[in-house]
Amino acid sequence: MTPAPRPVGTRARVAVVLVGLLVAALPAAPVTAAPGAASPGAAQPAAGHLPPPAHVVGDQTVPAYSYADAIRESVWVETRADTDGDGVRDRVAVDLVRPREAATAGVRVPVIMDASPYYLCCGRGNEGELKTYDAAGVIAKAPLFYDNYFVPRGYAFAAVDLAGTARSTGCEDVGGPAEVGSARAVVDWLNGRARAFTADGRPVNAAWSTGQVGMIGKSWDGSVANGVAATGVPGLATIVPISAISSWYDYMRYQGSLVATDYPGYLHSDVSGRPEAACAEVLARLRADSADETADYNGFWAQRDYRPSAGRVRASVFVAHGLNDLNVTTNQFARWWQALAEQGVPRKLWLHQAGHQDPFDVRRAEWVAALHRWFDYWLQGLRNGVMDEPRVDLETAPGTWTTQRDWPAPGTRDIRVALGAGDGVTGTLGGRGARPGREQAYVDGSLFEDEVVAEPNTATAGRLVFLSGTLSAPLRISGSPSVRLRVRVDRPTTQLTARLVDYGTAERLLLSGAGGVRTLDTESCWGASTSVDDACYRDTEEVTAVSDHAVLARGWLDAAHHRSLRFSTPLRPDLWYTVTVPLNAYDAVVPAGHVLGLVLGQSDPEFTDTDDRDATVRVDLGRSELILPIAGHGVLPAVDVAPSVVTAPADPSAARTARDTRQVP
Structure with a gap:
């Protein structure tokens, strides 16, 4: 079993920071070896007292680089699979935004990566943003604020189209080995272990990368991050799964009860970017192997269950989830959290009262600040004390937050x-x-x-x-x-x-509709902008009602x-x-x-x-x-006869028919 990452506070932690400064000052060269088990920063011996790169001031990164002048490029990373059976290995599209000044100075940068099936079919975030491209087919706008905010601070951002989606080849297998492997291949490429090509077929390497990668994403995207972490891939330093799946069986089956029929087939078809004939065989296997007729947990589902592989996780994990999420239910985070805890994986948790929501739309300023410090620690090697703080941020009532040592609450x-x-x-x-x-x-x-x-x-x-x-x-x-x-x-x-x-x-939060959150007419901005990719998003607020x-x-x-x-x-x-x-x-x-x-x-x-x-x-x-x-010391009072409880009756006029319960994660 891979050893758990070394906790903060050891002497190696000091070396990590010095190494980060040394690497930043070295000229770019191809990455030929992956880091070992995840620990903050790069894994090389410390040497000398070199000045920090421009984007590091004290214990944090600052916006030192131009977002408008950033390098934008699109590459296709070769995977190990040929899921569409055309005799050629699948290639996944990776759209990159990275600081030009750092590249010019020979300063290597770590990568924040969001691997998603939704970039062209369905959109990301509260406003459903899609990728857009310039006339040459190079990324012009990536959804969400990650590139706007972090690229000026000395990070690269990678928006990855999963196999079989958007501009990638191959076929989407819904949480399976091909999907996870397609995202893992990008981590491998960033560490010199896989090949990539430009649109016209020229080989391209990632000499500009430190090899340190942090994966982030909500829902399906975060589920992919869980899956890649469970492979133990070297170089994946941290993941931030938001409202994410850790077992696809538990997402589509509730203890042997079907959530909906043909769920894997539905999701495959919803996000596929390939001609129907190219992936017909994969779709047929999804439908047959998922075994709707029995709802049993079989080998198909075992491949899509990441919890048993928690012992292979080298990355730290920052989990965020809504306590009232009825799409990706809370056992998805709770059982993953427990499995990680048993393996001693460094971890942090945010729990909010809303439904299937990103913390960016629940507690925006604090969430961005938390991500900034987390990535600075795990990807830049900056000693900012984030791992010395309480492990859990918990919303106990609408708008009321507290911290605690762990979850469940200590003493439970x-x-x-x-x-x-x-x-x-x-x-x-x-x-x-x-x-x-x-x-x-x-x-x-x-x-x-x-x-x-x-x-x-x-x-x-x-x-x-x-x-x-x-x-x-x-x-x-x-x-x-x-x-x-x-x-x-x-x-x-x-x-x-x-x-x-x-x-x-x-x-209480009004959970019907948008899961307790309302979109407002005002905007706030989180990072730098260009004429085609602004960092401004409509504000949100929690919606409450007396019930x-x-x-x-x-x-x-x-x-x-x-x-x-x-x-x-x-x-x-x-x-x-x-x-x-x-x-x-x-x-x-x-x-x-x-x-x-x-x-x-x-x-x-x-x-x-x-x-x-x-x-x-x-x-x-x-x-x-x-x-x-x-x-604590709470108890239920003894009672022989149930008390009288008054509630509003169910609306007898409401139309109640069994609905299609399939959702997209």
């Missing part, structure tokens, strides 16, 4: 919460709970979320509700809850769903996959089974005076696609429980 413990029968309509959470053998049954109602959680004291077919007593003190939930159920089912399988609900009036309840965490399970996700075990109606429904990770404080609720349902047409309906499920309350990660 799992408590087991018993389920009680209550008044026979609404059960209870906490207290002694029911005795074993005390059963409640419910029939699948295919309820939408607003129906399943509203009016918890009312009998509603298709659900079971359990309420805590009214909280006498705030209750901090931090981590990944789960529900352990003892069930008997009269069908070979059914979907089981669980929701953790905060019942109580509060001002009487909020769903905190959700979980789904195909009951026939209760033993393993690799195979199904049909249920016998005469047998009882113990199943666990994992809920998405969350972090929240439920205020005093509120009530915590657990709501159980079955098929969920709003979030999943299943034909397993009409089952009756019997639950042995005395052998079932909620496992709740609680920080």
Whole structure:
């Protein structure tokens, strides 16, 4: 196993800074060897006391170079794969922007890289920016602010079209080896280990690069960064995955339940930049190997699961995620974060209250400053203390941020919460709970979320509700809850769903629509501009509204996959089974005076696609429980009868039909 990166504070850290200054002063030469395990700056012996390059002042980089005069070039990097079967290795398009003055002075620079399938098909960022090119086919405008802000500060920016997308050849395999390999090939080229060519076929090297690369990106882009880091490629010093996937199975399957049919095929077709015939075979394999008919975790999904390879990660990792992200759900960051922690990978975490949003559109100034310091440390080798600060930035309420040592919150413990029968309509959470053998049954109602959680004291077919007593003190939930159920089912399988609900009036983010964020008419600028590529973006703000309840965490399970996700075990109606429904990770404080609720349902047409309906499920309350990660000394009050909770009823006039749940990550 590759050793974890050396933590900050060792004597080698001082050498790293001196090496960065030495390398900056050397004349450009081809890169022939990759750095070793990731540590800040270049990995060569320190020598002498040389003046820093123009873009370094003290412990930070400054905008010393002209963005308007930057070198802009487009190259095609050769990968190791031939995914379209044309007998020629795939080539991925890399559009580069780098400081001309640094190149003239022989100062090598590190690279910030965003590898994406979206540059020409769909756009990047809140304003959906696309790449644009000049008459010669060279990059004129790259989406987002990374080049505008960082190129004047002594970085190069690389906007990479993944294999099979935009101007690259090959075929997109949706999170698979070809996709990850196409981005890895660019890191290899920046370290002298791969070939690249201009549009007219001339070989080109990256002699201007220090070999230190930082990958960044939101959603699919950040997922690629996770995948490349999991290969252990030398030279990848850091990654910043934003709202990113760490397991494509968990993105398209919720514990054996389909999120949507033909999801890999849908995504492939959505981003492909190739003629349909060129990738027909790859598309057919995606559809066959993903195995919609079983929803099993198989070899196809194992190739797209980056978590087991956390031990190979050499890069540091700066994760950002929305706690209410219903596209790339929170288990994607939480399980990756845990795997990285077990390997001792240097890491940092930002968690905000919004949905599938970039922190640039949640807390803009602070996010840009955080990225600046992170890249300065890991790519420029500057001792700015970023790794001595609290590891986690957490938004605890709209606009309210705090820091903490780690996540879940230090001191968090799992408590087991018993389920009680209550008044026979609404059960209870906490207290002694029911005795074993005390059963409640419910029939699948295919309820939408607003129906399943509203009016918890009312009998509603298709659900079971359990309420805590009214909280006498705030209750901090931090981590990944789960529900352990003892069930008997009269069908070979059914979907089981669980929701953790905060019942109580509060001002919360309005998560419908744009995921809690509104775009304003004003703009702010983050970096330098040209006539065709400005650094100005429309401002945003979080949108709040007073509501009487909020769903905190959700979980789904195909009951026939209760033993393993690799195979199904049909249920016998005469047998009882113990199943666990994992809920998405969350972090929240439920205020005093509120009530915590657990709501159980079955098929969920709003979030999943299943034909397993009409089952009756019997639950042995005395052998079932909620496992709740609680920080501090919070407790659920004992309760024998559920308190009365008032919520607005679900709108009976709302049109509710099962929708296509497929989204683009």
